[in-house]
Amino acid sequence: MKTLQDIDAIIAKQWPLFTEDLAKLIAIPSTRGPSQSHAPFGEQPRRALEQIVAIAKSYGFQTGIVNDAMAYVQWGEDSSNYLGVVGHLDVVSAGSGWTSDPFTLTQRNGRLYGRGVLDNKGPSLACLYALKILHETHLRPQKTVRLILGSDEESGSQDIKMYLQQQPAPVFGFTPDCKYPAVYGERGIVNYAITTTIDDGSLKQLSSLEGEQALDHVPDDIKVLVNGQPLHISGRRTPTNAPELGENALTLLAEKICQQHLVQGELASYFSWLANSFHEQHYGEGLGINFADAASGKLIVAPYLLQKTKTNLRLEIAIRYPVSYQEEEVTAGLKKALLPHSQLQIIRSLKSVRHDPHDPNVIALSQAYQEITGLDATPVTTTGATYARFMPNIIAFGPSFPGQKGIAHKQDEWMSIQDLQLNIKIYLQAILKLCKREE
Known part of the structure; x- marks a missing residue:
């Protein structure tokens, strides 16, 4: 495949496997717990890291867990000069008042429900599937891509500090844990x-x-x-x-x-x-x-x-x-x-963080978003707090679209199937633009 015109059909074909993988992640109640050996943020967040490693390894990627804090999925050999996509697999507590079991992936009326389906297991898996599709269709990026998945974003992001003790920071990248378009500043x-x-x-x-x-x-x-x-x-x-x-x-x-x-x-x-x-x-x-x-x-x-x-x-x-x-x-x-x-x-x-909205990498993300959605891609700021405050050279990018707000951290957390599939497509295009595709 040399173009992206067939991507919708590819995503549709892979969707049953995607939801099967997502269900495995949602089933893990990965809220922070007591620190244990090899599980600094608790047993369940560690289980989530191991689960994503098992999933990614089955698709042929290099994988590992850094300092017991963050998992990585890598495509390419250069581990010091890489594009980083930084998501997280820990979640906030489920609370009460759910229509369905928060730790069972449930589909109703075109939406998927479950704790973490939006924040941030669903979008993190969407990024993995973007890599998977690129890998399987031989659209190989010129730069090494590393998907980095954390276990303490909801409780202080100490996992980033632990990761950086043993690994270099990405040269640039994004976290799929906020909103579209590209977010150049956080309050x-x-x-x-x-x-x-x-x-x-x-x-x-x-x-x-x-x-x-x-x-x-x-x-x-x-x-x-x-x-x-x-x-x-x-x-x-x-x-x-x-x-x-x-x-x-x-x-x-x-x-x-x-x-x-x-x-x-x-x-x-x-x-x-x-x-x-x-x-x-x-x-x-x-x-x-x-x-x-x-x-x-x-x-x-x-x-x-x-x-x-x-x-x-x-x-x-x-x-x-x-x-x-x-x-x-x-x-x-x-x-x-x-x-x-x-x-x-x-x-x-x-403290607030600000990046240059005219940076070529920010522009590349904006172009990917506009090309796939046709929507206004002017970079924005956010009220949220993401890994972009702690991981150097990272900005927030997706997964929520304009007008979608206040869905995470509450009962019946959801993401529409259409939006989740669209995220795969946007992230695939973003990775290609940031890395420059090899023909």
Whole structure:
């Protein structure tokens, strides 16, 4: 085969095998667990690495696991000068409320469902199949291509550091873990803990909060006793980089407590502050930090955890700020919005990253996307955090298309069959353009 005009038929022919391989990956509940020998991020993420190695080896590729942290699939002999495609096989917890088993690949109405089908097992496998199709049709890239698959992206990306201890970084590449078109910049991210002392005794009106609270998503189910009265607050889960698409159970709780005057004293003042500062105030306007710029849009804020101790309340929030602003500006603004007797602590800090949108490699990715889809390929920025912050010379590229947002990290995670097949085609074309095809 000398052209790409037959690619749709090839993908269709390989699709049953693709879904069989994807089902094997989805079946592994690869959330982070206790560190073990040869499994620094837990047994299940390690199983996922071994599974992708077994799949890729069966298709004739060189494979390996680096420092027990990341698997690689390589085509070519130059291990120091290679194009890198960097995905991940770990996932966030499934949570509750799924229509079908989160760890069984399920098809309904043209969509595939399962934890990791979008973030990021499905797109990672799409990249492997792009290589597989190139290999089988003798469209050999001139440059070595290495697909690198991690096991700790969702919990801090320490796997990248471990990989780089033993292997050189790619000369360029992409991570299929964000959106299209090519993403040349990622916003800064800073997570804060706000600890507020309640010293008038009113804190006893509130019990500890029950429900899953984690930094990857807006909480959607909270149970608590308020003056002995049980409250069960249901919201709608969404990733913390898209809080406007969900309903935050913490701020809904604050609203209800205030509207019904359920508590008194300093505790009432606290929940009034929480409601006024955060409820449906997704862009920092309730805190006076509603920064924005033309390159990346509005600042985004999402509270995701509230804990009670004997004398204080600890609120954790995630903020994603525009690329032209600095973390210090966000911190200074936030300090002005705090209640008295509050302490502010930075618990996570990721500086923004920017690449030149006119770089020839970025242009090559843009051309591949436009040629396959016919859509506008002007490079963009993102609110998300990807491996591009940790692996040198990498930018985000796909898999979600414009208008698709807030699907990962929630119940019934899905990706359409049509989009997943289109991703294979885009990634195949991108690899050829970045490596320059040999005839």
